[in-house]
Amino acid sequence: MAQVDGPPASAAPGQPCVSKLVLLGSGSVGKSSLALRYVKQDFKTVLPTVGCAFFTKVVDVGASSLKLEIWDTAGQEKYHSVCHLYFRGANAALLVYDITQKGSFHRAQQWLAELEKEFAPGEVVVMLVGNKTDLGEEREVTVQEGKEFAESKGLLFMETSAKLGWQVCEAFAAVAHELLQRHKAGAGPTLPGGDAVDLNSGPARQVKCCAH
Template structure:
């Protein structure tokens, strides 16, 4: 299990604490995205076994957020185990490789898994098309990713962990949405409170997420 910490700046107040899970099939670059965001580092790494854990404080000006990032294993044999890491999640990044249609289909499966675990709007979900630096080998177009995200009410962004392209922006966009919803719900900066992240004013009937 790996861990890295980011500390609030001088004089910063107590940060909100949110749990974020990285989901997707093997070799799509989940660990690379986490390492690039937390440590600004990129290197070839072995597949995650079980789960790796990182923390990072994100400064959003008036408030700061501490993201507890759970990087789950993508191999099929760990799929059932990874469901354990969903518990208590406030946000999820569904990651696929733009050079692999199969990984895009697997990301959609992970979304269905999330929908079985959470109420509508209970988690902030972003669809992330990684490895944008390999555009010549692209199998999933930007439009396909964006269209799927829009139909499912997901945030969407393409990234490159290798080139550090839109990695910070992706995590920051999720953090910003978490903060917006927390303030709307009137939540104080504490790590022990679950957010009711329903973007609609209607009741919390069981259905879909991300």
């Protein structure tokens, strides 16, 4: 089995610090598509992930750099016992749901409960992501529902469209920014409990993340 413990969020002088980010959520919510869009600036129909796929991306935030090791976990229930291992040692997580599938929103909440069993409050940076905004006419989960749940748990929150590339870069960039802030602060909690950061409005952070 592949090594499941993430590397420490530190690096040699002059090298980007490394952080492990896991994508969690039901099958077919677009986790692989989000990773592919972010890392390769591409979108295509992909087969369901088997076990876990792996991507890397170096993000520049001001004068600092962060290497994200992105672990894309399978969403099917038959892989659940395996995927549970992969988020050990994670520094951040994207909890992804499909805005057109209410059940996937509930499943994202269950994944958060799984994370809470492994990590102390504030130990990992967690963002709730509502994907597939390009299918807005089929929406079953409102923006307000997503935002309110994120607020109740102190999560970052954003809606995205992997197909259109809408806010995908911004979602990963916001997580990278929080990880670097945590690293600079000595790995302390980055978000006050109960306060969500809604990233769907307002100016985007100045983070270079989408260059080829």
